[in-house]
Amino acid sequence: MVPVSYHDFFGGCATVAGALIGLLFVAISVSPEKLAGERASVDHQVRAGAAFSALVNALVIALVALLPTANLGVAAIAVAAAGLGSTAGLIILLYREHKERIRLSQITMLVALFVLYGLQLANGIQLNDSPRNLGDVSNQGVLSIIFFLFAIARAWQLVGARDTSLLSAVAGIAQRPGTRAAHHTESDQAGQAGPAGSRDDPE
Numbered sequence: 001m002v003p004v005s006y007h008d009f010f011g012g013c014a015t016v017a018g019a020l021i022g023l024l025f026v027a028i029s030v031s032p033e034k035l036a037g038e039r040a041s042v043d044h045q046v047r048a049g050a051a052f053s054a055l056v057n058a059l060v061i062a063l064v065a066l067l068p069t070a071n072l073g074v075a076a077i078a079v080a081a082a083g084l085g086s087t088a089g090l091i092i093l094l095y096r097e098h099k100e101r102i103r104l105s106q107i108t109m110l111v112a113l114f115v116l117y118g119l120q121l122a123n124g125i126q127l128n129d130s131p132r133n134l135g136d137v138s139n140q141g142v143l144s145i146i147f148f149l150f151a152i153a154r155a156w157q158l159v160g161a162r163d164t165s166l167l168s169a170v171a172g173i174a175q176r177p178g179t180r181a182a183h184h185t186e187s188d189q190a191g192q193a194g195p196a197g198s199r200d201d202p203e
Helices: 004-030 042-066 072-097 104-129 134-160 165-200
Strands: none
Touching: 004 042, 004 072, 004 134, 042 104, 042 134, 072 104, 072 134, 104 134
């Protein structure tokens, strides 16, 4: 049983996970032809599968944590094992379709997800042995946050339909005002130089 002090946190996680799953469905519906049909994209399918798996994992953990007599350790072991199996399936799918054209970003994404599920499985085993260990419960909460961030990054790629990360896009946006400011400064300097030159001409 999870201590009552964690109920607000896991309640918030359940709300966030449910909302993000709904938004993921919206992101997928923007280009459904990339998931099924003749124009289906394996990259799109892998990203959608990875994001959905991570969000469902976080949702199940949060809901089980709110049950009065549930064993969070058993739930963590179950969802981690399911996650490892689904990630292995995504790796096989990606390798079968892109044997010689697998990008480093794709490998990194799936390896990161595989490692997260491995950490969750190890933590779930420890939590099953000591259900009231606050450190292990906190670790499950931290993993849920990481799963959220992972799923949001994959959903961003689905919406943008580009192989760019969320951080790269934010960095690009942050640089734009500086570029415009520099251009504006140069224009002001040129404008100031014009009148000065016209005053010197009569001399």
